[in-house]
Amino acid sequence: MSGPDTGREAGPDTGAAGHTGTPAGGICAVVLAAGEGTRLRPLTERVPKALCPVGNVPLLDRALARLGGLGLTGPETVAVNASYLGEQVVERVGTRAHLSVEPDGPLGTAGGLGRLRDWIGGRGVLVGNADAYLADPAAPPGPDIAALLRDWDGDSVRLLGRPAPDPTAPGTFDGHVFTGFSLLPWRLVRDLPPVFGDLVRAVWRPAEADGRLTVVPYPGIFVDTGTPADYLAANLHAAGDGSLVDPSATVTGDCHRSVVGAGATVAGEVTRSVVWPGATVDTGERLYEVIRAATGLTVPAT
Template sequence: MSDNLAANTDAVILVGGKGTRLRPLTNTIPKPMLPTAGYPFLRHLLARIKAAGMNHVVLGTSFRAEVFEEYFGDGSDFGLEIEYVVENEPLGTGGGIRNVLSRLRYDRAMIFNGDVLGGTDLNAVLDSHVKRKADVTLHLLRVADPRAFGCVPTDDDGRVSAFLEKTEDPPTDQINAGTYVFNRDIIEAIPQGRVISVEREVFPELLERNLRVFGHVDQAYWRDMGTPDDFVRGSSDLVRGIAPSPLLEGHTGEAFVDDSAVVGGGALLLGGTVVGRGAEIGAGARLDTSVIFDGVQIEAGATVERCVVGAGARIGARAVLTDCIIGEGAVIGARCELRHGARVWPGVQIPDGGLRFSSDV
């Protein structure tokens, strides 16, 4: 049943956000296009969509919309049919879903947040939607501490009973994981051309109208890639095979190094580190749980932990970087020490020994 179901379901991916929490990486690159485990992040999601049997994809874009179309084109290189709808003004999650209506082909659409890294079984979500004759199905996730999220309690049949904002005393450990199945007529009923939140307006109204809103609950891998910490961990989890991606099957391990990169003798690459095209890693350098973009130079003896280093940046010999974001083309001089969420903007140059945190300088 699933294959046919998936083939007759549109996949809609909302990729309009600006990714402000990941600046300066997102100054020029939309967040879903950031290199993640060797590919633009969105390719991992598209590979999961294709593996599930969906063929028609609509991207709802806004910020730097042209970047998506330049890379993916009509989708034929990826075995998909991809179309684009641009939001000229941000419309919120509900408005963004309504905005793609004219491109939908089927009676059902599966809607994805373009910055969530997930491992849920998409066919199982579709199956439960159809079997329950649902109008809308939400992928719900069980988490250890639901206080930071909106909670979604369900009854014994899996039917959603409420949508609750973040609260100190949540009545359930089920949270909205940001993947939905909508019947087409529900999308048609969303008002057009204004900002609408699916969580605050659309879903509560569906419950008021007593429509069939169900939750598909699991504990699959899930991570919102919006912060530097989550971005680094998500990339690392893909490389190590903790987060699933059809693109990496059979290629998981401690590091993912592009064939064109050069790694010097005695360099250590650990924790799901990614090294991009043409990068050069000096002898004795130590890279742990980090994402190194294309063309980066890391000189001998440098230590880079839980960092993202933008394309073409240079890290000097024996520099120590922990929990940092280094912008494109920046230069961190030898023996510098950057820690705790430091962000260096593109093209900035810090001289040798120019910045330290230690008290033993």
């Protein structure tokens, strides 16, 4: 059992990364779940983005399941960082992963790893963004990102990516858009300070300039759920061609290609919308391309 890490804890330094196969210290995984989700407000005013449900499954749970599909489970192997509304993340994770709580605000993607440096302790790190929705219809959770680990030299940086509409646009890597997961060697993680910083500037671009960054093509669906429009798109994809209704929801109205969460009540009409767990759609209401929260908050997706 591993409780929240509110500071630094000592961890074994199992050595630098090797140059063939996996690194000498093995592989661990970190799910980044500390962000404030400002672009998704007001949905994230009371719920951290990592716990927003997609297809009736919190995004954080989707990320942990994906890592589980690779055999990466438990607090010795998987860590989750938390900050904004962090108590909710801590409660949700429980004993499924090591917890690193950032009490003074999110440290960013690089600072979050820097704070986990002792826990990482010489291992290569598979880093995933909790808000990344990935869906590869050809594979169950996990193998869609297994290509990041396959034949890794333990020394280079790998990013999962899809071809960009404009290969020369800022923010692309070798003509690809980053799709939520990266693989980093210990040699680049061990010197990251536990202060605010991002992996793009601290690790990815320097590795790219050094010729040691590789983009691994991702063939599936990727949605960055950062905005209401993208969040809705991810939910509609999860719902498929119909509606996805939790068995504990009560639907006496009409539901068209929507997602309805646990304990929700739909007496009106919902179309291409998301009804969060415990939310209510009253008789006579018609929702179209919106997200309805349990508090009664309704957020348009356009």
